[in-house]
Amino acid sequence: MYRLLIVDDEPVIVNGLVELFSEPNHLDLEIYWAYSSLEAVERLTKTKMDIVLSDIRMPLKSGLELQKEIMLQWPRCKVIFLTGYNDFAHVQEAMRNGSVDYVLKTEGDEKLLETVERAIASLKKEVEIDHLIQEAKRHILRALPSLQQEFLWDLLQGDPYSLQTMLKQFSDLQIRLDADASVLLVLGRVDNWKQDISPSDRLRLLYAIQNIAEEYMSVSSSVFSIVYDRSKLVWLIQPQVQGNSSENYIEEAWKRTILFIHGMLELLQSTCKDLLNLPISFVAASEPVAWRGTAEKFEALKSVFSQGFGMSTELLLIENDLYHHDPLNTIVSNGQVRLHLKKLEFLKSYLENGRKIEFFELYLDFMNIITVYPSHADSLKMEIYYSLFSMFLSQLNRHGLQNEMHNKVDINKPDQLEHNSWDEVIAYFSNLAEFLFEHQVNELRVKGNEYITKVEGYIKQNVSGDLSLACIGEAVGLNPSYLSRLYKQVTGQGLSSLITEVRMMKAKAMLQDKKYKIHEISKHVGFVSDHHFYRFFKKAMNMTPQEYRESVN
Structure with missing residues (x-):
């Protein structure tokens, strides 16, 4: 739907044009009007307009002056001027300002409708998908560094969608890494x-560390770095090789790159100490991994910083060195487990956003972790249980559902030992999730009905006033476009049908009372002219207002 504002200082012209564009036609318009340019300005400050149909010559503020204000407030708005033969100089000036068409006052209704239709076509063309894509690409270029880091971070979190779309995203985001090749991870920490x-100042120093590292590493490698946890960094590194290189060449390039990066870390550490006065620790992978393994490798290397010798300062460790201190390979195993437990974040997101299907698909996989890592089973069961219990309890508190919940699922089981088996635990949290998803659906239905009641009440109380979508939306606290969609979704009919129905009911009721004159009824039910009211009523009832009055009396 497009918004059309009609502006003229002659009420007869305004009313006639409102009547013309209110008639049923193929144009999807919401009509607004103003009897002066100042009234139009006030309307434009409150409501976005798509098309303005205005006279050029008006007192206090001309149509040309009004057009300049429209272009400042709503640059995409199309302005159509009603003009006389002696106004062409003004029209030419207006057209130089853009988004302008004109109609001679001597031309008929068909020409007006055609010109407005042309303006609508122009608006549609401006928002065609190709145009939007080009605009988006220009914005992406400005936001490219942050978008690159955000996407690479999602990969390190094991986000399935990011892994599936990696090839396209690397191209779109101009990430100078090979999505089909392996990658070497190095983690750094400001101690x-x-x-x-x-x-x-902290951000500037982290940026300086990234610059120094890139200057050293990019001599023979492609490098991207990401800051995380306020004081830590991760570098993603690949050798610089041609796409048609042989496997032997790529293997040799990797050997040179790994040796170079591992050797360069000591220099990078001392440079940061000397130039930035910052003690830095590094943990580097000994071998590259495929992109699908980066999240697991990242978690394994991260765990080094949070245990044992990883707590010391100015650490410099290569992954192979860790195995001498970790003969049972617990660091790698812990990395795998930590990555699996990260799925809890996705479960929480699905639960909060009502994505029931995705939630249960991931939930069953998440709960079966104990069969994948049996050596961690007891501790994992405990961690999973309390993490899920906390997540569900938070959701129940947020929605105030504790009392209602008692009637369906017992939430007084904060201990895993109160369940007889792990299968019973799985069923317990499944029931909690089902209850919350059911509540979300019911809440949406209730909220929708509450808004519908408010809308219908407002329309009935203001049948003689401004019943534009913008005004109704402001009254009930909803965006006009969303309000229109919500009303149709809940009731099955458009808001315009409701307004017509309310106006007709009010008009019929008043026509049964002889104390009201028909022109009074016309104004009382929101029509700008008696003629418009007559035509509206006759079309709906197949008789004029006077004929209806006579038939009921």
Whole structure:
């Protein structure tokens, strides 16, 4: 639906045009009107307009002056001027300002409708998908660095969608890494910050570390780095090789790159100490991994920083060195488990956003982790149980459902031992999820009905006033476009049908009372002219208002 604002200082012209465009036709328009340019300006400050049909010559503020204000407020708005033969100089000036068409006052209704239809076609063309894509690409270029980091971070979190779309995203986001090749991970950490350092200075120093590292590493490698947890960094590294290189050449390139990167870390560490006065620790993978394995490798290397010798400062470790200190390979195993447990974040997101199918697909996989890592079974069961219990309890508290929940599922089981088996635990949390998803559906239905009641009440109380979508939306606190969709979704009919129905009911009721004159009834039910009311009533009832009055009396 498009919004059309009609502006003229002569009420007869305004009313006639409102009547013309209110008639049923193929144009999908919501009609607004103003009897002066100042009234139009006030309307334009409150409501976005798509098309303005205006006279050029008006007192206080001309149509040309009004057009300049429209272009400032709503640059995509199309302005159509009603003009006389002696206004062409003004029209030419207006057309130089853009988005302008004109209709001679001597031309008929068909020409007006055709011109408005042309304006609608122009609006549609401007928002065609190709245009939007080009606009989006221009915006992406400006936001490219942050979009690149966000996508690579999602890969490191094991996001399935990011892995599926990696090839296309690398191209779209201009990430200079090969989506089909392996990648080497290096993690860094600033061990200590000065106590008085500001957040902005901290960011600048992290950026400096990235610059120094890239200067050293990019001599023979393609490198991307990401900052995380405020004081840590991860580098994603690949050798620079041609796409048609042989497997032997690529293998040799990897050997050179790994040796170079591992050797360069010591220099990078000392440079950051000397130039930035920052103690830095590094943990590097010994071998590259496929992109699907980066999340697991990332978690394994991350765990080094949070246990044992990883707590010391100015650490410099290569993954192979870890195995001498970790003969049972617990670091790698812990990385795998931590990655699997990250699925809890996706479960929480699905639960909060009502995505029931995705939730249960992931939930069953998540709960079967104990069969994948039997050596961790007891501790995993405990961690999973309390994590899920906390997640569900938070959702129940947020929605105030504790009392209602008692009637369906017992939430007084904060201990895993209160269940007889792990299968019973799986069923327990499944029931909690079912209850919450059911509540979300019911809540949406109730909220929708509440808004519908407000809308219908407002229309009945203001049948003689402004019943535009913008005004109704403001009254009930909803965006006009969303309000229109919501009303049709809940009731099955459009808002315009409701307004017509309410106006007709009110008009019929008043026509049964002889104390009201027909022109009074016309104004009372929101028509800008008696003629428009007559035509509207006759079309709906197949008789004029006077004939209806006579038939009921």
